[in-house]
Amino acid sequence: MLINQFLLLGAALFCIGVYGVLARRNGVLVLMSIELILNAVNINLIAFGHLWGADSAISGQVFALFTIAVAAAEVGVGLAIILLIYRNRTSVDLDEVDMMKG
Amino acid sequence: MVAQNIAFGILAAASVVAALRLVTTKNVVHAALYLVVVLSSVGAIYVLLFAEFVAVVQLLVYVGAVVVLFLFGIMLTRAQLGQDKDVDNDQRGIAAVTALFLVGVLTYGLWDYFGDDKLPEMEGVSQAALTAERGTRAVGDSIFSTYLVPFEAIGILLTAALVGAIVLARRD
Numbered sequence: 001m002l003i004n005q006f007l008l009l010g011a012a013l014f015c016i017g018v019y020g021v022l023a024r025r026n027g028v029l030v031l032m033s034i035e036l037i038l039n040a041v042n043i044n045l046i047a048f049g050h051l052w053g054a055d056s057a058i059s060g061q062v063f064a065l066f067t068i069a070v071a072a073a074e075v076g077v078g079l080a081i082i083l084l085i086y087r088n089r090t091s092v093d094l095d096e097v098d099m100m101k102g
Numbered sequence: 103m104v105a106q107n108i109a110f111g112i113l114a115a116a117s118v119v120a121a122l123r124l125v126t127t128k129n130v131v132h133a134a135l136y137l138v139v140v141l142s143s144v145g146a147i148y149v150l151l152f153a154e155f156v157a158v159v160q161l162l163v164y165v166g167a168v169v170v171l172f173l174f175g176i177m178l179t180r181a182q183l184g185q186d187k188d189v190d191n192d193q194r195g196i197a198a199v200t201a202l203f204l205v206g207v208l209t210y211g212l213w214d215y216f217g218d219d220k221l222p223e224m225e226g227v228s229q230a231a232l233t234a235e236r237g238t239r240a241v242g243d244s245i246f247s248t249y250l251v252p253f254e255a256i257g258i259l260l261t262a263a264l265v266g267a268i269v270l271a272r273r274d
Binding site for chain 1: 103106107110113114117118122125130131134138141144147148150151152153154155156159160163164167168171172174175176178179180188189191193194196197198200201202204205208209212213216218219220221222230235236240241243244245248249252253255256259260261263264265267268270271
């Protein structure tokens with residue numbers, strides 16, 4: 001198998017996630033797109049680790065596990081923030097959250 | 103080798119199609135279910151890269167916990183369960199241009215640098231050697247020796263995130 005198969009799949013998932021973050025206005029859907037981006041990163045970590053031998057394969061897997069843990073923490077806090085936005089304005093429309101716009 | 107390539111093709115197609123549906127569907131609950139397809143396919147791709155433990159963790163943490171958390175978030179924010187007209191904003195065009203530009207640049211860069219570089223062949227390696235070299239035991243040894251400090255930092259981060267989420271979401 002080529003290394004590029006995995007790297008290009010990661011690039012495709014990353015860009016789909018970027019599109020989702022830019023084009024969605026529902027906060028929960030934006031968080032889901034961020035999960036896509038983090039998964040693309042994990043594919044890259046494991047593919048590069050596998051490319052450069054056993055030691056780096058272990059390192060790549062450990063880093064992917066750390067990324068998964070950080071992603072879980074991020075979803076918890078992110079959903080709490082979106083819940084707070086919903087409670088304050090009875091909508092999760094991120095376009096309406098523009099108080100910091102000049 | 104051929105079987106692995108066929109499996110990779112099926113999994114990659116499934117994950118990309120499900121990801122595209124995830125960012126275009128009008129139904130918020132369907133988006134969460136498409137996320138399950140993407141995450142499971144990516145987990146199977148980890149198995150192709152000999153990372154079984156990460157694949158299992160992916161299923162347990164992402165499909166088991168994170169997707170359930172998303173469904174709770176959808177439920178608590180009372181998103182409309184049917185077709186929802188308001189899930190996209192008015193910058194879809196420029197978002198698509200940005201994403202296509204990004205995928206073009208990344209594809210060019212990756213193809214230019216890695217070209218036809220192959221992943222190491224594992225067909226001659228015995229199962230016992232593979233397990234000893236990069237199995238779950240080796241990953242665990244590495245976490246609790248080389249990466250002990252980052253591991254503890256992740257533990258503190260998770261605790262802080264748990265406390266923060268409770269403080270934010272609590273009604274007072």
